[in-house]
Amino acid sequence: MHPQDIRIESFTYDLPNDRIAKYPLAQRDASKLLVYENGGVTEDTYRNIAMHIPEETLLVFNQTKVVHARLLFQKETGGVIEVFCLEPDAQYHGIQNAMLQKGKVYWHCMIGGASKWKHGMVLSIKHEHPDFILSASITDRQPGYFTLELFWDDKDLTFAEVLHYAGKVPLPPYLHREAELSDDSRYQTIYAKNEGSVAAPTAGLHFTDAVMNDLAAKKIDTAFVTLHVGAGTFKPVKSETMAGHEMHAEWIDVDRHCIEKLLAHLDKGIVAVGTTSMRTLESLYWIGAKLLSGIEIDFEGIAISQWDPYEMNINYSADECLNAIIRWMQENEKDRIMTRTQILIAPGYDTKIIKGLVTNFHQPQSTLLLLVSALIGDEWKRLYDYAMQHDFRFLSYGDGNLIWKNQK
Incomplete structure (x- = not known):
């Protein structure tokens, strides 16, 4: 079956509101860990995750950093308009570059109460300590987003700094609460480095220095790789089949050293920490496959589209594809790949790079459930039933699982 024909209603389960973790546990690695391997299900905590992973395995983490993407602008009448920063305009060729802009930047945003933002109106936020004024005006409207010109009067501040001071932590909408001071640190992995995500790579929230040791x-x-998580990660599948769902494209950034590590561990086993890491690693395979096949890649736009893995009739090894990327880097004097991926991993997809996945429990009828099912088929239902019956906590601040790919 082509994933376009998958009916999303097959990927639902009953998730009572009281099973959604509204807050994280006091200790990150105290979260429960469900381990699935060869049809067996066992239970532990993240503190002991190393016991369930063979030595010489490679764990790949997403080191993206969540930015304060929610901006609350107040109108002269007192009304509040909420702006959710999605991604920079294409002119900046990547999030890192856009975050370093000073004085002004153009950003694609969602706007709550957009009908109240009249044409030509400039809204502002006055921030103290440091003192600056952030202003915004609408320059373009597109289906699904607005383009805003955001400008500020302290020319020494980067946009990353402006967001940090003026914005709020973009908690997932299903938490139904405002961000609190503790979320600044807890909705962030301990190894977060590259700013740009509007949602945390939540599988990594459970890792502590003790676990890493x-x-x-x-x-x-x-x-470590980087995939900047977009708001599309929460985008529900509203169509009956996946043919009517457009996957969100997200920026990935992988350096040569990481790819060399992947090559060295293909036979020893690679585990993705989080669905974002998995999507990044599997995208690398298809980038390499396109290079080997002589297919033109739009590195400035979207390198891998959602249907590429199902419509490219190729069968290269992971070794061949990763080596093709390294050769491309050498020939083009690059030390990293920065592009966007729209990859959809769904039942019928056979992973090329990873053998295991560390991940949280996901929303019903989400593309992330399709991804889990690609690894273990309908066994995901048994996993989720077990978690529900054994008081596991669900979604971003909840517990998680270590899933080993079913052997065919």
């Missing part, structure tokens, strides 16, 4: 002590290697 245990991994190293067992000779479990680590590598």
